[in-house]
Amino acid sequence: VCLLSQLSSCSRHGRVSVSPVLVNKRTNSSTPPKISVDFDQSTGVAVMYMQSPPVNSLSLDFLTEFCINVEKLEMDKSCRGLIITSGQPKVFSAGLDIMEMYGKSPERCGEFWKAVQDMWLKLYSSNMVTIAAINGSSPAGGCLMSLTCDYRIMADNPRYSIGLNETQLGIVAPFWFKDTMTNTVGHRTTEISLELGLLYSPSEALKIGLVDQLVPEDQVLATATQNMSKWLTVPDHARQITKSMMRKPTIDKLTSNREADVQNFVSFITKDSIQKSLRMYLEMLKKKRG
Amino acid sequence: VCLLSQLSSCSRHGRVSVSPVLVNKRTNSSTPPKISVDFDQSTGVAVMYMQSPPVNSLSLDFLTEFCINVEKLEMDKSCRGLIITSGQPKVFSAGLDIMEMYGKSPERCGEFWKAVQDMWLKLYSSNMVTIAAINGSSPAGGCLMSLTCDYRIMADNPRYSIGLNETQLGIVAPFWFKDTMTNTVGHRTTEISLELGLLYSPSEALKIGLVDQLVPEDQVLATATQNMSKWLTVPDHARQITKSMMRKPTIDKLTSNREADVQNFVSFITKDSIQKSLRMYLEMLKKKRG
């Protein structure tokens, strides 16, 4: 169950992008990989498909597998570019898994949050060129994942939406979500987006700079590959030093405050009032299914 | 007499938005309230009308009354939203009252400046949703007041203007005016605006993001009310934490430098050269009336 997957249905745009499905938690042993990677040695470009049905929710298992794969590619000197896309229909990623936050022990919540931090840190500081091929809706944590990339290409389908919509659910995007969005679309757009928990249509997202390019749905990956070629014409070392110069202050803010950020998340999410909000939300989802 | 009310007539756009009128200072005892508040308990929304003829200049008396009213609403848990608008024709607020800065003792100047700081601090950090219903011109301090709000709706009347035009008068917007504008329209637009003391027409203001929406003059308040409903669908606690996260660094800069900022203002405004500028300006206004 994805924390933020349902919001599109109650957004101001009335888009329904992600079906409200409560899936049973599978046991790890029988779970197929949640990530599949195609690495083309000849181009130095890896394509990472997220394939955790139904909506690529960011569970602890998913994040762990995701980070292991990113790290493996990062260590491989022959891999210069990474394209992230979804293997699921209609959704890029629906964001953080609500089941990781509901009725869990503080320890488990803390472990989960560290994995979310890890995902962000690995992607935002990656030496690879990273391109998000956003072939579906991308709320909350899915939007954050896109924002860490060097370039964002989205399917031009008005039923899809993207944004950091946490407040709509009564939770709060932490400072490093906020910083990443501010770095991308500026202070004022971030302020109004986060306060209202806005989800944007692809064309709106392009207009405010939340994504860089829209293409027809069936051309998202091909366009990402073409763009990657252009990025790879730039000498790696100069591009990497430049990227680090742009992003280091934002990364340092989290790395020097990781533990406090975990504590902050845990004490917030385990509050009775927040747990009650999450329970009501889950019940609402069950009714929808009913 | 409003410090900045006349600038629109010498702006590059040639708009005349505020009549140059020198009013006699009334005694406090006979003064009707400068602020009137309509609070609707059923919606939790208060509308604050500024009604200090002729142009809602921000005198010490006005600011004191304004801040008392904001604080009262802030303390009232049933009040969730505040709409600020003008009860005067053609002007939202013409900004700081020049008479508070001309020929006054350093002590009095300092007292005045503290009140300006108070107004900004209370509004910029308000837990309420704040919407500016800008139904007239809004130069200098009037613009600042709008910029503290969560959302700005302006009357689409090309005779109105808005901007931080302090330099045109030979005075300087302090760092927290600058920070508030930078947070709204970005660094470069703020730089050129403040250096030239630009006043923008409503359509220009919309284009650069100084206001969020233009509507016909007679629909400003109704649109503000509709927008407020949308803002109030967001859970208060999540929105408030988010708002504080966005604004706290800017607020902390002033709160940790209030006394120095007062000293800085007092020593600047009491300079012979600045007092001479203000005197010439006042004489120019008198001639215009003559």
Place this chain on the structure above:
Amino acid sequence: VCLLSQLSSCSRHGRVSVSPVLVNKRTNSSTPPKISVDFDQSTGVAVMYMQSPPVNSLSLDFLTEFCINVEKLEMDKSCRGLIITSGQPKVFSAGLDIMEMYGKSPERCGEFWKAVQDMWLKLYSSNMVTIAAINGSSPAGGCLMSLTCDYRIMADNPRYSIGLNETQLGIVAPFWFKDTMTNTVGHRTTEISLELGLLYSPSEALKIGLVDQLVPEDQVLATATQNMSKWLTVPDHARQITKSMMRKPTIDKLTSNREADVQNFVSFITKDSIQKSLRMYLEMLKKKRG
């Protein structure tokens, strides 16, 4: 030989703006002035023509002469405005002189870099109104010079380009180049620009805010002069305090790190791998001439 003069020919836009010419180093004694200044006492406006054939490359000699001239005008209280333009055809300035970085001693490289810092510091903190009349291509250091000004007017000729394209050559724009661009066009546009080393056509540059105005080529200087008149209607002291308030944090970052920044540049540029890149680049230029 200008470090970055050739990039326009391999930019994504295919513009050829600067002819690849390897000029022999002239002896200082026979060199005519690289800078010519027309100062109009009646208006208080100086026009500085860069005339170092063929492409106003920023050599140590050029920068020294440039800074002496700027300082002289800065000290002259009667000079209130400075217009910077090119006396050479088709190019404003092609940026840093590659010969100052290739095969030179660390000491000499350090001396050169200090001169680049000086140029930036003098212009970015100038009390004069500074306007760039960009009558030709303006890559890398040429773009930086423009960005220090209060206003940028560019010739609307699609064969010209402007941008900080350092990464294309395998070198890196330092943090203060980055800060100056971020202050002008924001974080995200700077990130993608610097990572890809983008050169923009005049119309693209206007769209992202890298320049403020486009005019036909033969009207660049006249438009700069008209604009200057507008800027000079603002009281100097208020404009100067405002400019300083906007730029001081950025300037302080370099002034408190000048020596480290020099060391950083010297150790980077004297690396074998970077020297090799520069040699290959020079050989490529020679072949083109062949």
